[in-house]
Amino acid sequence: MVKVRNIGVFGRRNTGKSTLVNLLTGQEVSIVSPIAGTTTDAVRKRMEIPEIGPCNIIDTAGVDDTGTLGEQRVRKTGKIINEVDMAILVFSGNMFAKDEKDLLEAFRKNDLPVLVVHNQSDILPLDVDLSTELNSLYGVDVVEFSCCLFDEEAQKEALEQLISFIIKVMYEAIRKNEEKTILHGLVNKGDKIVLVCPVDSEAPQGRLILPQVMAIRDVLDNGGVAVVLQPSELEQYLLESVGEKGGAAGNVKLVVTDSQVFKEVAEIVDRVEAEYAASSGIGGFKIPLTSFSILMARAKGPFDEYLKGIAAIDALKDGDNVLILESCTHHTTCEDIGRVKIPRGLQRYTAERIAAASGNDRGDAAPVKLNFEFVSGLDEIPLDREYALAVQCGGCMVTRKQLCNRIKSLTEKRIPVVNYGMLLAHLSGIAQRALEPVTE
Ligand SMILES: Nc1nc2c(ncn2[C@@H]2O[C@H](COP(=O)(O)OP(=O)(O)O)[C@@H](O)[C@H]2O)c(=O)[nH]1
Ligand SMILES: [Mg+2]
Known part of the structure; x- marks a missing residue:
């Protein structure tokens, strides 16, 4: 490109x-x-x-x-x-x-x-x-x-x-x-990086999606070894590779998965780790696991700001204003995520979190209403209102500089910011684990 x-x-x-x-x-x-x-x-x-x-x-x-x-x-x-x-x-x-x-x-x-x-x-x-x-x-x-x-x-x-x-x-x-590469700092010569790429109905016909291609390229550029497979092949592969090389040394450096199958992949990784511990008698062996969307957020935007923004998700309350920043207006899947998936998910998550915090069953949580406002493209951000949170799209259509400048105007006003990928990861309870390999 x-x-x-x-x-x-x-x-x-x-x-x-x-x-x-x-x-x-x-x-x-x-x-x-x-x-x-x-x-x-x-x-x-x-x-x-x-x-x-x-x-x-x-x-x-x-x-x-x-x-x-x-x-x-x-x-x-x-x-x-x-x-x-x-x-x-x-x-x-x-x-x-x-x-x-x-x-x-x-x-x-x-x-x-x-x-x-x-x-x-x-x-x-x-x-x-x-x-x-x-x-x-x-x-x-x-x-x-x-x-x-x-x-x-x-x-x-x-x-x-x-x-x-x-x-x-x-x-x-x-x-x-310069935009950072998707795996910057995570892959060195000889490292084995396992990329879990489900080929399901959502996958484009006959090709891979951009983050997957970027990751393969980045592994190659750094002299690593990219292993590309579907979730169904992962367990067998990890077991063999662990058995062969005998534990953590010289083994899989990182597993990166599509967020959609994160939980399934996490379970596989857990099983392999447990199996290795049982057969070798060596405990504490970990296979680092993260997601493509976390890596994209890390490469594309002000990642440290996003990390801080995650805490703000757990402080939302009824009636709060939430700003959704859609930098690419034409992309229908992005639009669906920003206009439907995130508002719905965020309201449900907040209602359940509040219910759980007060000792109530998540099932009969009182509904929470958040006020969502949308800003498209590089349109001016209305900063005259108070926002409890801003959610930035992946920003595939804008430069890193444009994205960072936009977010700076928010953080200067102390408005916490996350991006789509990190928000969705947090709502589905995978953020903490997916962030581990990239935040030490
Ligand atoms: N002598 C001279 N005239 C220039 C030069 N550059 C522009 N002009 C003239 O200055 C005027 C204003 O130019 P313009 O490009 O419209 O200025 P702008 O308002 O900054 O866009 C025009 O009459 C140009 O022909 C130059 O290097 N030398
Ligand atoms: Mg002019």
Whole structure:
């Protein structure tokens, strides 16, 4: 899967942002004019950057826009800061003042690498002292640039130099935000990783699902051995492998299973452990067991926040507000999980937990009503209400950075967050065991 990176172009009006975007992408995509405020909406254009691959260049409205409409545009620009992997800050005429400083501050808050471009340098060249000062104060590269050079060769050369700076900053961005692999830190050379992949009616025709493929690849990349089997083959395999190698040493490093069959798999693992203890007389032999959804949560999002969020599930009470964040709007199975499965499961679980806590039978628990609110895609999160919990979807359609930024806006307000997979694991009582191998 090829990843598309996002680059936002920011700055005041009339600094030549749209002209620069057009030049970079080699196409007339944004309307350019000397009238301030021409670009009213963010314009995205795809371009291929050498070494980096496909990128969306996002042209934004000037941050110095005024009036009600202007304010809306400025807000939208702020939203884009949350979505991009790196920023290009355009200024000109050596005017580096409040707007530019505010932007740098916003980038810094988001841990967003930035390249500063002094445009329109044909009109007024970049002041070298200013450049040095910006570099030492903010640690940014400042590139002197012009979109309107007469000499075609010189323009081409300048553009190439600019792109090489973009590549440099993008590398920094990638290094900072690279998604972790699904098994990061869990598999070393020679490790045997058993992947339990049920092929049932829910499995896609003729292929494996993404987390399974990712896990196989990760094992291969690390020189491990991937054993892929269905639940029905697991017990026999584990027994043989334990018998052969004689116990824990050099044996199965980890079993990863689909959550749907977690309990069944856990029972098998327990049986094998007990059988080994009985036949060898050596106790305490454990085969670590986790689930694909726990591994995905660990690879994709702010896992430590999710771990903290789990406690909040057990503190929910009647009338609490719960926010469901669906980052992929089109995916029907995800939608079903977010709109139906989680609300229903969470209310039932909470009712039973409250009943059990007060010594009542879970069977005649008083129903609990939670108020669910849904936010789709990267829409703005309504943070004016109090939420007892937020539940984020797996986030397969968004980047790690986008996901982490979104969740940061919640945790800053002390709203606990979990994700779909971890919530479902907790509701079905498997979270604790599935988390064990990944939380020591
Ligand atoms: N001389 C000169 N004019 C430029 C340069 N870049 C952009 N312009 C002009 O500056 C004006 C504003 O450009 P535009 O791209 O619309 O600015 P934006 O508001 O930042 O998007 C237009 O008239 C452009 O032709 C440059 O490097 N040199
Ligand atoms: Mg513009």
